Amino acid sequence: MTAVAAQERGLLGATAIRAAVTGIGVVAPGGVTTESWWESVLRGHNAVAPLTRFDASGLPARLAGEVAGFDDERHIPSRLLPQTDRVTRLALAAAAQALDDAALDPARMPDYAVGVITANAAGGFEFGQRELQALWSRGSRHVGAYQSFAWFYAANSGQISIRHGLRGPSGVVVSEQAGGLDAVAQARRQIRKGVTAVVTGGADSTLCPWGWTAHLAAGGMSTGTDPDRAYLPFDEDARGHVVGEGGALFVLEDEDTARARGATLHGVVAGCAATFDPAGRADGGRLLAAARLALADARLTPDQVDVVFADAAGDRAGDRAEARALAALFGPRGVPVTAPKARTGRLLSGGSAVDLAAALLSLRDQVIPPTTAVASRPAADCPVDLVTGRPRPARLRTALVLARGRGGFHSATVVTAAR
Incomplete structure (x- = not known):
């Protein structure tokens, strides 16, 4: 060889x-x-x-x-x-x-x-x-x-x-x-x-x-x-x-x-990707690229994603940019989106890790946690199917978790239910 x-x-x-x-x-x-x-x-x-x-x-x-x-x-x-x-x-x-x-x-x-x-x-x-x-x-x-x-x-x-x-x-x-x-x-x-x-x-x-x-x-x-x-x-x-x-x-x-060894599997980390934008542009392009790369790494297509755990900046420009990226990937309101961090705050490095834990537990319990602080409908310029009010039961197999770090970091992780 x-x-x-x-x-x-x-x-x-x-x-x-x-x-x-x-x-x-x-x-x-x-x-x-x-x-x-x-x-x-x-x-x-x-x-x-x-x-x-x-x-x-x-x-x-x-x-x-x-x-x-x-x-x-x-x-x-x-x-x-x-x-x-x-x-x-x-x-x-x-x-x-x-x-x-x-x-x-x-x-x-x-x-x-x-x-x-x-x-x-x-x-x-x-x-x-x-x-x-x-x-x-x-x-x-x-x-x-x-x-x-x-x-x-x-x-x-x-x-x-x-x-x-x-x-x-x-x-x-x-x-x-x-x-x-x-x-x-x-x-x-x-x-x-x-x-x-x-x-x-x-x-x-x-x-x-x-x-x-x-x-x-x-x-x-x-x-x-x-x-x-x-x-x-x-x-x-x-x-x-x-x-x-x-x-x-x-x-x-x-x-x-x-x-x-008989371990319980909470899920599989199927895809990971990270991109960087040193200019700090708020157009959502690099976040979209990270999401696409993570899906490609997982050998999955956007229509196979059942829920997105959003980065959820909480400011108008950042939210519009993320919504634009999600619409480009899934179509307007094309996939359920949630941000339970609205009730905990942004935890810096801990924030995306906690979102990943929520994604895995959602796959386990077949339920999407709500973004409870937000009104029943998101802003008109954020065309996302935001889960609000109460948990939404759903058939879940694949979750996409997104995160943006101050300074231009963009990351995406795809987790799937264990076979």
Whole structure:
């Protein structure tokens, strides 16, 4: 066999490997477990509320999607509390859920068999703010050694790896709201290379004065004071988004290996794609390209998509651009579209990961969660079949998840029900 033929055979073999999701862990506004969060999504619970993590009374934006009821000491070993930011604690809890859900014990597996690839857009903002306050108010001797890594984007991957003994391929992706999907795409690539399993997904938490200042400087935040009308994707009254915290992590495995060990398959990551627009144009073209590439990767056509989980910018220009891309791909109002994040806020890297979790659970339960904050019909210039009001029962086999990250990132992921 020639070298070229051998290479082609290897590529074809890698492509034939299907990455299945065997574990889901969600810690997000509305619930600190996957099922409690999903129940809150289906009943339309609004997790957007006035900020409580710090005093925002004098700021123009004062609403957020907080993860309420998360007891750090219950979820995190005491030895890790001094060395972790809130986002890492949320990520550790989600990872533990995902591994438990997958019934996967890394300690019983060969070395280097399980890896971890996460997405994080902001690092440990709250931890970093606390240490900077200590530096400027009390002096350098009062800055802890953990500041050297607790603020870093890769802290989540590192701490998950240490806690569960994951010595396989690891990494971190930084592409803002698109990051959760991009991390899953990277994990899928490792599965195709022969890695047994990868813990992957995204999480962020920036609900502190330093993080909030950054969000305000970046722009695009809703200044509404009514939690029910603050974040209105595809609505005529859309005036910006609400920031939230949290995320979702998954266990990805080779489908055949997962079936052989008797694992429950939540779905298959059938297609992934990412595009980039450095000019930041709002015409929807690069998002449309990402969606088409993901469908081509999955070897599916638009008419085979049963539901779209939208990026849902919550501003008029961004919503029009996404609606234009969806109409170009499916036809006006050609496929059901939903954005449950209207009740949780945009969670940065955690946002698209949570949308992916919602897509998988929709396939499981054969129901589309609603975009409950929005009126019964979207704006006239957003010709999408937006699911509003209450969950919509439907026959679902394929879901498309879209995400746009600040700075020009566009990502799309196709998930299908397991055979």
